[in-house]
Amino acid sequence: MKKLINAVDDFVLESVEGMCRAHADLVAYNPDPIVVYRKDTPRQGKVGIISGGGSGHEPMHGGFVGLGMLDAACPGAVFTSPTPDQMQWATEKVDGGAGVLHIVKNYSGDVMNFEMAAELAEGTRVESVVIDDDVAVKDSLYTQGRRGVGGTVLLEKIVGALAEEGADLDAITAMARDVIANVRSMGLALTSCIVPAAGTPTFEIGDDEVEIGIGIHGEPGRERIKMESADQLTDRITNPIIEDLGLTSGEKVLVFVNSMGGTPLAELYVVYRRVAQLLDGGGVEITRSLVGPYITSLEMQGASVTILRLDDDKTRLWDAPVHAPGLRWGV
């Protein structure tokens, strides 16, 4: 293992400390329990928006704390959900009297830890939404259900903008559910990644192999196949999304092509080009886009595609100003 770390146990805290130094005008952190929060929180009368999850997906979630997005983020150990004391601390910190929304990705650990935190938060009204946008996973009563992946970034942006406008907790929760109902994702991995504390790759994959439907923690997806062209691979992860969303001619969408951490921007644009061709073919109009590493899996090579069905409200909220370490426009 060759990584820029000092001591494995200090990795998450030192990374958070560095981010908060680099963006000291926007964010600060509490070391124990570890929480990244907006410098100007709590804002009286504004609904607090909190998310959290394992570390290793940077800039998500800490990098999305700031104006027009999250009020606080709770980083867990690498690929491990945060603990209830973190979410409880964050909830109390950002509560400006209008309640707090918890944005939870659908993993058993995240769901349970956020549930315990909501039970512990006395005196604050808490609503929770669970995002499950990964079409690689079969959804059924007998499984954990779909994972929360790339759609989380878009959800946090749109809901954060609505909170910034001063909407109440019910309206914000309803918008969050609306986004979740209209966003789908799927990813692929060309290489594995090494969790620092483990020191060895999370999974083995041959030089000529691709994992289709990878999760953001290196969990396997639908199938392991031999390497193909970028267009063929993009088809494999985009067509299931189009099908699952039931996109029809004339609809408007946001396309988000994301790097798993190790795939360069140039390759992401090759993927985006193919996604655009597929949507053109179906008469679907791409009116907004996001391309880059926003929800990563450490140094894994790979990419994911996320498509969000847009309406006027969501387009307006997407365009609203955002100023966070990992996302900035309109400011």
Added chain:
Amino acid sequence: MFSQEQAVAWTRATAARVEERATELTRLDQAIGDGDHGINLQRGFRAALERLPGAGDGDLGGALKAVSMALIGKVGGASGPLYGSFYLAMAKQLGTATEVDDAELAKALRAGYDAVVARGKAQPGDKTMLDAMGPALDALDAAVDAGQPLGEALDAAAAAAEDGMRATIPLVARKGRASYLGERSAGHQDPGATSTHLVMQALADTVNGR
């Protein structure tokens, strides 16, 4: 009889075995999960040792609640809330007693099992820690009802946990991250069932003075 001193010794024994077997637990989790089960339990039980009262210091509920709070606060993932809920329910059941009889210990362990079911919403056969814990507690109840000494009853429970753990190998996971693998999860032993066997074996060994 089961005493506060034994609960403290049980926790220390569990922590020591988690240290010994952390790499093995993590490897099992790399095969069908996200590869951190041993690391996470190690972090949790190290914190539990720091918070654990001394032998003879306080009651059973206090000792087990300290373990619970350390696990809930330090483990994360699914195993943090699940094991945390297990020890917390035991702590509530045992309360201010400093020593309980065999049936009361079995009842407390059963309360722990029920708390894991309530938190995780898994069923037997889903390839989870319940598949080791369920058979272990059934064996314990049967042995205690039959009037066997606690040491023997807990040996039977640990053996049943081991059988349950091995029986997870052919199962297809239906809960947690392993469920994403579907059929590909078959052929691997469940890491959670493995750590549950470790916990039950540590209890049996502690009571038997091993």
